[in-house]
Amino acid sequence: MVQKIKDMSIGTRLIILFFIITSVTYGVNIYMYWNINKSITTIDYVYVSNADLNVLTNTLENVQRYMYEYLNTKSSDALKNYYLNHEKYNELIYDLNETITDNEIDLMERKIRTMSLEYLDLTNETIQAKRGRNIEKYNKYYEEASQMYSYISTNIYSLNNEQFERNSNNYYTLLESLKYLEIINVMILLIVGLVSMFLITILTKNITKPLKKLANSANEVARGNFNIEFDVPISNDEIGIVTVAFKKMIINIQKYIKQIKESMEYEAKLKENELLMKNLLKDAQLKYLQAQINPHFLFNTLNAGVQLAIIEDAEQTGLFIEKTAEFFRYNINKINEDSTLEDEINLVDNYIYIMSIRLFQDINFIKNVDESLLKIRVPSMILQPPIENALNYGIRDIDWEGRIELNIYREGNNVCISVIDNGRGISKEVLDDIMKGEPKEADLEKNSNGIGLKNVISRLKLYFDNDNVLKIYSDGEGKGTRVTITIPIDKYVMTDNFT
Amino acid sequence: MNTNDIKKPSINKRKLISFIVFLFSILLLFSIIFGMNYYRKQLIDRELNNSQGDTKYYSKHFALIIENLDSPFGESIYGGARAKGDELGIYVENFGENLHFPYSIKERLKMAIASGVHGIIIQANGDDETTKYINQATAAGIPVVTVLEDAPISERISFVGANxxxxxxxxxxxxxxxxxxxxxxxxxxxxxxxxxxxxxxxxxxxxxxxxxxxxxxxxxxxxxxxxxxxxxxxxxxxxxxxxxxxxxxxxxxxxxxxxxxxxxxxxxxxxxxxxxxxxxxxxxxxxxxxxxxxxxxxxxxDTKQIGEYSVKILDEYLTFGMISEYIPISIDIVE
Missing domain, CATH: 3.40.50.2300 (Response regulator)
Structure with missing residues (x-):
């Protein structure tokens, strides 16, 4: 029932309430009017019995008067009036009580009735005697009738008084009851008023309370607080509809704000990456510029050396110098741009050749390369630094035969590059420092081409937006080192020919 | 525990309390209304209907005509007569009590005859006129019993009183x-x-x-x-x-x-x-x-006895036609 009422629209609820209040007020008014009217009608009837008795007295007086008039004048008018009143009185006394009861009024009526019947007989006898001119008789009858008349009059008078007394009591009782009725009516009106006010208050509160809450929520939202608690009960009326719409609006706003926040955060991150990349490049460029004078001079000098070696037919020397020149040329040309795996492998080959001449020993270098991956685009100078590290810190000066292995293969959607040596290995502490980007040994930064392993790690991280592109493994000192670089194929690194 | 929780009732509790208070006020008003209405109806019933009362019907009507009818002496006789009458289905009227003018015993006797009562109990003073009316009543078929004072030469059927x-x-x-x-x-x-x-x-x-x-x-x-x-x-x-x-x-x-x-x-x-x-x-x-x-x-x-005996005798006379002419009443002295 309550739910049904709550489901109604505000308009319907207002109409029903006004209808109820109006109906009740009308009903109560009609009831009160009816009640008071009833009481007043009862009061009106209080003195009816006295009025009836007055009619009886008047008729009796007329009978006596016209009898006397007839006896006095013998006029036919008097006789006619006498008979009229005689008949009327006869009718009237037949309405009086005849039974014997302990009710004084009943008993008086009975006496009046009996005496009146005898009186009417006596008056008739008197009239008859007068007509028969029996003077003695009609005088005697007249006297008797007159005495009876006085008795009846006294009795009617007494009855009238008795009834008047009772009627007055009744009248006062009814007046008193009317007073009570008035108080009762006032109280009923009071109740109707109170109940109406109560109902109106409840309805008004039911309408305004959710509106206030809604307004408060809107103010909260206006202040920027979207995390408001919604304790507005959802009803099926107009306010319910507004509340639901408002709720939806807030949820959507919250969603949009979240989306904008995310995209802004993403953009900021991208910008940050770009800046870092630029920094690193600038750093690399600075180092390159510092070293520029030497490579150019060295490069030209080396070219001159190549020509000199050819002139002298020193082929080995010529080749060596040529490879060295190529190594430096790559450094100069590629430092600013991306490269391919193929170029990187060539650089590594040059480097191994140079180092084997330099160190006067063959370097045990093994390559396992998946030819299909050669065209993959990668940042430049990422292969040579790990190889150099493996050579300088891995297998140089060890008691056993050193070996460096370069593996390039495909693993799912990734290209895996691993540089494995069987050299000195790295202790766990050093390994952790390197991976955290805090290498203690300056050698990591200072390589033959000025680009250390740390630089490679940083660049790879930024380039692929992934911390785990380069990993270094070692089982401990004397157990060799393995450096792996994992590059996703499909993301950045496709060259034109690569499919 | 937070003390506020104990002192301040929750909104729902407050609502419930105000609702209960409101309900009780309405109930109180209603009970006052019903009480007053009930009292009003009782008042009307008592005053209006009781003035007519539970009417009791009788088969006979006797008139008691005595001097000083509203003195304790007269009322005692009437009380005895009325009680006996009630017992026998006879309404005994203290004749003249309701009239607004005082009437003499003779006049009341005449009125009683004209009223067609079934029997008359009278304190006769034995004068000729009273005797005449007693005889007139007897002639009209109304038996008369004298009490306290007798009319020995009248046709009264009996005298009830002390010697x-x-x-x-x-x-x-x-x-x-x-x-x-x-x-x-x-x-x-x-x-x-x-x-x-x-x-x-x-x-x-x-x-x-x-x-x-x-x-x-x-x-x-x-x-x-x-x-x-x-x-x-x-x-x-x-x-x-x-x-x-x-x-x-x-x-x-x-x-x-x-x-x-x-x-x-x-x-x-x-x-x-x-x-x-x-x-x-x-x-x-x-x-x-x-x-x-x-x-x-x-x-x-014994005035009560006088009343009782006179009614009893009249009733017996109307039923059997024969009764004793003198019913003595005992005399007592209080010092």
Whole structure:
């Protein structure tokens, strides 16, 4: 029932309430009017019995008067009036009580009735005697009738008084009851008023309370607080509809704000990456510029050396110098741009050749390369630094035969590059420092081409937006080192020919 | 625990409490309304319907016509008669009580005959006119019983009352008792009788008194009181007391009104102890005066019994047609 009422629209609820209040007020008014009217009608009837008795007295007086008039004048008018009143009185006394009861009024009526019947007989006898001119008789009858008349009059008078007394009591009782009725009516009106006010208050509160809450929520939202608690009960009326719409609006706003926040955060991150990349490049460029004078001079000098070696037919020397020149040329040309795996492998080959001449020993270098991956685009100078590290810190000066292995293969959607040596290995502490980007040994930064392993790690991280592109493994000192670089194929690194 | 939680009821609780308070106020108002309405209806029922009352119907209607009908003496007779009548299905009316003018016994008797009552109980004073009307009633088929005072030569069917001569003897004995206590050489006794009453009820009483005191040296004087005129009793007693030469030692009263008048006059003139009263009947006032020794003694007849017997006899007459002519009532003395 309550739910049904709550489901109604505000308009319907207002109409029903006004209808109820109006109906009740009308009903109560009609009831009160009816009640008071009833009481007043009862009061009106209080003195009816006295009025009836007055009619009886008047008729009796007329009978006596016209009898006397007839006896006095013998006029036919008097006789006619006498008979009229005689008949009327006869009718009237037949309405009086005849039974014997302990009710004084009943008993008086009975006496009046009996005496009146005898009186009417006596008056008739008197009239008859007068007509028969029996003077003695009609005088005697007249006297008797007159005495009876006085008795009846006294009795009617007494009855009238008795009834008047009772009627007055009744009248006062009814007046008193009317007073009570008035108080009762006032109280009923009071109740109707109170109940109406109560109902109106409840309805008004039911309408305004959710509106206030809604307004408060809107103010909260206006202040920027979207995390408001919604304790507005959802009803099926107009306010319910507004509340639901408002709720939806807030949820959507919250969603949009979240989306904008995310995209802004993403953009900021991208910008940050770009800046870092630029920094690193600038750093690399600075180092390159510092070293520029030497490579150019060295490069030209080396070219001159190549020509000199050819002139002298020193082929080995010529080749060596040529490879060295190529190594430096790559450094100069590629430092600013991306490269391919193929170029990187060539650089590594040059480097191994140079180092084997330099160190006067063959370097045990093994390559396992998946030819299909050669065209993959990668940042430049990422292969040579790990190889150099493996050579300088891995297998140089060890008691056993050193070996460096370069593996390039495909693993799912990734290209895996691993540089494995069987050299000195790295202790766990050093390994952790390197991976955290805090290498203690300056050698990591200072390589033959000025680009250390740390630089490679940083660049790879930024380039692929992934911390785990380069990993270094070692089982401990004397157990060799393995450096792996994992590059996703499909993301950045496709060259034109690569499919 | 937070103390606020204990002190401040929650909104729902407050709502519930205000709702309950509201509900109780409405209920209270309603109960007041229903109470008042109930009281109002009771008032109307009691006053309006009870004034008509539970009407009781009777088969016969008797008229009781006595002097001083609203004195305790008269009411006692009426009470006895009314109770007996109720028992027998007869309504006994204290005739003339409802009328707004005082009517004499004769007039009331005439009215009763004209009213067509079924029987009449009357305190007859035995004069010719009363006798005539009694005979008239008998002729109209209305049996008449006399009480207290008789109309011996009328056609009344019976007399219910004390033997008047015997009553006189009782008075005589009480006078003798008082005289012996007075211890005077000559004692003056005034007997208050009814005037212009040819009856002889009171005369017979007086004879009874006289006979009892025949051997004594007592000055016995009958004083007549005109019962037809109002206030004559008090006036006469006043005169008797004020007569310095003939102030009585004892006043003998043959009815209740005279007894109270005599007592009141003696008290008013501060003559308590100077004049003894031998009264009649035993109402509350008389009883109190006897206790205070203002009234010496009083002759009591069983008034209730008179009422009862008279109704019973009339009823028996109407049923069987034959009854005893004289029903004696016992006499008692209260000192």
């Amino acid at each position: 008047q001569y015997q009553l006189g003897k009782y008075y005589g004995n009480q006078i003798l008792k008082s005289v012996s206590l007075l211890n005077k050489e000559q004692t003056r006794v005034v007997v208050l009788l009814g005037a212009n009453e040819k009856n002889k009820g009171s005369d017979i009483i007086f004879t009874g008194i006289k006979d009892s005191l025949a051997k004594e040296t007592i000055e016995l004087e009958p004083v007549a009181i005109d019962r037809q005129s109002a206030f004559s009793s008090e006036e006469t007693i006043h005169k008797i007391i004020m007569d310095k030469d003939k102030t009585p030692d004892i006043i003998v009263c043959l009815n209740q009104a005279d007894t109270i008048s005599a007592y009141q006059t003696i008290v008013d003139y501060n003559m308590v102890g100077d004049i003894d009263i031998i009264g009649y009947y035993n109402s509350e006032v008389i009883q109190l005066a006897i206790e205070k020794n203002i009234i010496d003694s009083t002759i009591v007849i």
